Amino acid sequence: MNRTVIPPSANGPPAHVLLVDDEPVVARELRDLVQSYGHRVTACNSWTEALRAFGKGDVDLILMDAVMPTVDGFKLTRIIRSRAKTYVPIVFLTGLADDNARANGIEAGGDDFLTKPIDPLELQVRIKAMLRIRSLTKALEEKSRTLSRLVAMDALTGIGNRRSFDERMQTELGETTRTHESVSVLLLDLDHFKSVNDSFGHTVGDDLLRVFGRLLADNTRACDLPYRYGGEEFAVVCPSSTTDDACTLAERIRAAFMRVSPSATAAGARTCSIGVAGTDILPGASKEVLLQAADAALYRAKDSGRNCVCKFDPLFDQKVA
Numbered sequence: 001m002n003r004t005v006i007p008p009s010a011n012g013p014p015a016h017v018l019l020v021d022d023e024p025v026v027a028r029e030l031r032d033l034v035q036s037y038g039h040r041v042t043a044c045n046s047w048t049e050a051l052r053a054f055g056k057g058d059v060d061l062i063l064m065d066a067v068m069p070t071v072d073g074f075k076l077t078r079i080i081r082s083r084a085k086t087y088v089p090i091v092f093l094t095g096l097a098d099d100n101a102r103a104n105g106i107e108a109g110g111d112d113f114l115t116k117p118i119d120p121l122e123l124q125v126r127i128k129a130m131l132r133i134r135s136l137t138k139a140l141e142e143k144s145r146t147l148s149r150l151v152a153m154d155a156l157t158g159i160g161n162r163r164s165f166d167e168r169m170q171t172e173l174g175e176t177t178r179t180h181e182s183v184s185v186l187l188l189d190l191d192h193f194k195s196v197n198d199s200f201g202h203t204v205g206d207d208l209l210r211v212f213g214r215l216l217a218d219n220t221r222a223c224d225l226p227y228r229y230g231g232e233e234f235a236v237v238c239p240s241s242t243t244d245d246a247c248t249l250a251e252r253i254r255a256a257f258m259r260v261s262p263s264a265t266a267a268g269a270r271t272c273s274i275g276v277a278g279t280d281i282l283p284g285a286s287k288e289v290l291l292q293a294a295d296a297a298l299y300r301a302k303d304s305g306r307n308c309v310c311k312f313d314p315l316f317d318q319k320v321a
């Protein structure tokens with residue numbers, strides 16, 4: 001093979017190239033070539049090796065031999081495309097120069113084609129072009145992840161918003177039909193919040209909501225994600241928890257909020273009321289029913305003088321049961 005005359009600096013930043021070829025001699029030769037462009041290369045001689053290497057998640061480009069025993073390059077490409085969460089360009093390498101192989105390669109999810117024997121200059125420019133696509137795709141994927149995070153987040157408090165709460169409830173209730181474990185929900189409301197906004201203004205009210213959001217995040221298990229339900233109302237979903245378990249958590253949160261320094265915000269010392277309901281008390285309850293139950297319990301907590309936790313009780317909260 002003729003070595004390229006393009007200097008390594010023209011190849012762009014170093015990338016991780018996965019090379020799949022069942023012929024060890026060809027694989028070694030190609031590996032040396034791609035390494036000479038400044039890239040890191042993992043060379044694999046079988047599809048199982050290739051899947052293992054790809055599974056590590058840091059591959060930027062795949063150079064794929066089309067003709068291999070058992071699982072050929074086309075099949076392997078389909079497998080990779082169906083499993084990968086990220087888009088990694090795939091360039092087919094093959095001695096088959098006919099149009100059918102090209103069509104099959106693109107159809108299977110390949111992005112480009114190089115015919116053996118590989119021309120080093122051709123390989124170098126294709127790799128450069130494919131890595132440019134990879135870096136653009138990576139940037140887009142990152143942006144899309146950021147957007148998904150933002151869509152699920154309450155902008156003021158940084159915890160989950162109503163939309164992600166609804167999704168989470170639906171998921172957890174679906175899970176309980178499989179696991180038969182109880183899922184519980186806490187509805188939390190800041191006491192006399194309206195007076196904070198009225199007396200101190202919305203900036204202070206917002207500060208208080210932020211403090212409360214942080215307190216929820218700090219006082220819940222990793223699996224009990226807190227959400228801002230709306231206004232001064234918050235919610236916590238507790239998977240694999242009975243109503244009593246959730247009441248223990250609620251009491252811990254209530255007490256922790258009382259310990260927050262009165263100087264934390266200009267609103268001074270504040271309290272919260274919490275209503276709790278779980279599917280151990282309301283078997284098979286829908287999201288709406290469970291929320292109504294927690295809301296009825298919260299209403300009773302408010303009615304009982306605030307700054308307390310009430311557990312849903314079918315006797316008192318009849319309208320739900």
Ligand SMILES: [Mg+2]
Pocket residue numbers: 021022023065066067068
């Ligand atoms: Mg082969």
